[in-house]
Amino acid sequence: MKAEIITIGDELLNGQVVDTNSAWMAQHLAPLNIRVVQITSISDKKEAIEEALEAASQRAQIVLVTGGLGPTNDDVTKETIATYFDSPIIRDEEVLRHVERLFAKFGFADMPPINQKQADVLADADVLFNDVGTAPGMWIERDGCVFVFMPGVPFEMKYLMRERVLPRFAAFSAREITHNAYILTVGIGESHLARQIADIEDNLPDYIRLAYLPKIGLVRLRLTASGTDGALLERETATFVDQITARLEGHIVGHDARDFEEIIVEKFTEAGVTLATAESCTGGAVSASITAIPGASQMFNGAAVTYANSAKRNVLAVAEETLMQFGAVSEQTVMEMAQGAKRVFQTDYAIATSGVAGPSGGTAEKPVGMVCVAVIGRYGREVTTFQFTNDRKINIERTVAMSLNMLWNLFSKEVKMT
Structure with a gap:
């Protein structure tokens, strides 16, 4: 109806x-x-x-x-x-x-x-x-x-x-049944994603519609099938979900309507691994996105918001030489921040962020929107520098999204190693 x-x-x-x-x-x-x-x-x-x-x-x-x-x-x-x-x-x-x-x-x-x-x-x-x-x-x-x-x-x-x-x-007798199926992807933009599955989308029957639901850092696909035979709709929708999943291997996070953070909490808990964060420019936004999820206490040990250089030194043991030579916004500093968080909170994984969120504070070498993110796992580590916009709120949101994407990618690699 x-x-x-x-x-x-x-x-x-x-x-x-x-x-x-x-x-x-x-x-x-x-x-x-x-x-x-x-x-x-x-x-x-x-x-x-x-x-x-x-x-x-x-x-x-x-x-x-x-x-x-x-x-x-x-x-x-x-x-x-x-x-x-x-x-x-x-x-x-x-x-x-x-x-x-x-x-x-x-x-x-x-x-x-x-x-x-x-x-x-x-x-x-x-x-x-x-x-x-x-x-x-x-x-x-x-x-x-x-x-x-x-x-x-x-x-x-x-x-x-x-x-x-x-x-x-x-109590109404529904004349039409609607069945939804979801695919959550990360690390691939909406236009690139659409191009990769264009032929699959073209082959969808009239009663199955594909919707792209993008957010910063991820795209959720929703397949909506409408008809009178619920079992048939589920089977046919599942066929297309399988095709898309195979095509987007490496970018698939989940197949339901849950948020990315919920899946991270669930998978970390199932794997028995823990996480901590060390944040500067994000001011605790990364940890807040995780701890907002019920059950996060099973996998999240703690967070340090080390805004000032003195906090980076005193709480996380970032070397004075690193700060003097490379500055607070640098890959070297965020890597030492992540190492410090992992040690202080005794975790398997750690995320660290530092950047120029804006709208002021940038320089020619380090403009507004420049953000460094480091992730350390049980075996490996990743560090990346991003250049975002002049909007403080968007910069923080993008940093959170990219931090979680990097964490997921490293976690996924290490799960395959065990």
């Missing part, structure tokens, strides 16, 4: 509020084989709401709408949809008592009359009772399309979706 999401609110259009509701809904619809075909954000205007509802009903069998259900004059959704569905507005006494109880619970002596409007619903709608907020949701069916209206407050929307909406969707 196809769904469309409509979010209502001028605050979404002017950037005051970021729409996180749509992503959450799409993620929870997918397991029910409900595919989101479009997400639309519109203003609190009668014409915009009517046009969006009409267009969405032509594209999808399910239309999910959030926002615009408040009691103030700028929330016009309720009045607009009453006209659109030709349904009178009535006051739901059960909802009204719930709203009054909420005001009393939070210590208000009386409830402003304007809040009584929260209990107003369309007469032709199924009321989706909102235990955690004042605005109820509404479920309306017309011409084979289901319209669901919910408040825009994220925790209220999520409650209604989990408790009232998703269970009803689960």
Whole structure:
């Protein structure tokens, strides 16, 4: 089944509020084989709401709408949809008592009359009772399309979706099954990757689509198959996954939707090896990306953020001569930093970073964006100098990505040696 999401609110259009509701809904619809075909954000205007509802009903069998259900004059959704569905507005006494109880619970002596409007619903709608907020949701069916209206407050929307909406969707008999397969690659750019598998992509049948989902340092491929025979879709998708995997040997990290860091934590834990970091320009971002993963304590021993040269000397025992001769941003220094981290934290692997993150501090010899990364393993070591951009945030993100890529490559080589 196809769904469309409509979010209502001028605050979404002017950037005051970021729409996180749509992503959450799409993620929870997918397991029910409900595919989101479009997400639309519109203003609190009668014409915009009517046009969006009409267009969405032509594209999808399910239309999910959030926002615009408040009691103030700028929330016009309720009045607009009453006209659109030709349904009178009535006051739901059960909802009204719930709203009054909420005001009393939070210590208000009386409830402003304007809040009584929260209990107003369309007469032709199924009321989706909102235990955690004042605005109820509404479920309306017309011409084979289901319209669901919910408040825009994220925790209220999520409650209604989990408790009232998703269970009803689960009872639908899905006419179309969607199966996703994933391939996570590192160390190869999107355009090079596409060129290498162009012939495989050209041979995909119409019901299997290939999507490229790039991030800094990696590209995730997603194969999406749609049809009525789930077992057939899985078999045929697996065939193409195998072809792509064979073609991209050496760049494949995993075959699921997990993040790269999750896979690193899992594989290091399975191998019984440990990791530490010594960071300068990244300020702990490499270690933070690893320790954000549950279970990282099984393979991550510690980190040192040695920003100043004195910290590099005192904590990691980087030689004064190395710093004087080559400078803090050098392959020689990051190699000694990695050696120090491996020794101090008693690990099998260590990553070290040092660079000119910017936007200032660069020189002709060492411009902004120059970053050195070293990785030491059980048997080998790698060190590389990168030249990134003038953007500090992007430089740090790229350094983290390249550090993890170098770590993975060295780890993969050493696993084959054992």
